[in-house]
Amino acid sequence: MASLRDLSVYRTAFFSALLLLRACTHALHSGTRGYRLAQAMHITTRVGVAAKERDVAVKWIKRCLREITRKEHELPVDYATARSDITVTLKHAGHRSSACAKGVNIDLAAYLRQSSALSEYPAFAHDRVIGSRANLTPELVLAATIAHEISHFVQYRYGPDTRWLMNRYRKPHGEGFQDIYRILRSQVVNPYFTH
Numbered sequence: 001m002a003s004l005r006d007l008s009v010y011r012t013a014f015f016s017a018l019l020l021l022r023a024c025t026h027a028l029h030s031g032t033r034g035y036r037l038a039q040a041m042h043i044t045t046r047v048g049v050a051a052k053e054r055d056v057a058v059k060w061i062k063r064c065l066r067e068i069t070r071k072e073h074e075l076p077v078d079y080a081t082a083r084s085d086i087t088v089t090l091k092h093a094g095h096r097s098s099a100c101a102k103g104v105n106i107d108l109a110a111y112l113r114q115s116s117a118l119s120e121y122p123a124f125a126h127d128r129v130i131g132s133r134a135n136l137t138p139e140l141v142l143a144a145t146i147a148h149e150i151s152h153f154v155q156y157r158y159g160p161d162t163r164w165l166m167n168r169y170r171k172p173h174g175e176g177f178q179d180i181y182r183i184l185r186s187q188v189v190n191p192y193f194t195h
């Protein structure tokens with residue numbers, strides 16, 4: 001017959017086994033390929049960028065990528081792949097934001113200054129959908145800036161392999177760019193405008 005001491009040993013062993021099982025289940029989840037793929041986005045934050053600002057920027061980057069990779073837009077990638085393709089750098093150096101085939105470089109200085117004016121490229125500044133806007137919330141100015149830079153990333157990264165972009169993606173603010181940006185402004189950013 002088991003003594004009281006034996007019972008306590010069994011109980012300890014039982015709970016250790018339970019803990020181990022939980023740890024294994026956790027490892028299995030974080031180790032699956034789909035999980036890692038979905039999480040993969042290379043983000044570099046330069047000195048002084050707070051986690052809160054980073055999260056706002058990443059939220060809009062994800063919204064833009066999710067929209068532009070919808071099947072109807074015929075890009076040669078899905079959302080998970082685009083997320084792992086893009087390199088994101090967040091800073092507030094007071095420079096302009098920029099982008100290339102590797103990714104986007106977003107300057108959060110205007111957002112921190114609580115800027116309410118979205119100033120677009122002269123060629124389409126007066127366009128009703130993709131043009132400049134005044135009296136926006138700082139977050140929506142940032143959202144439009146991100147949509148603009150994501151459009152550059154998409155034109156250079158996927159333009160050559162996208163049927164409706166391959167012949168007109170090259171010019172930095174040309175037709176191809178404007179078509180991509182029009183999708184992102186009308187579907188992702190502008191619905192949040194109140195005027």
Ligand SMILES: [Zn+2]
Pocket residue numbers: 121148152172173
């Ligand atoms: Zn641009």
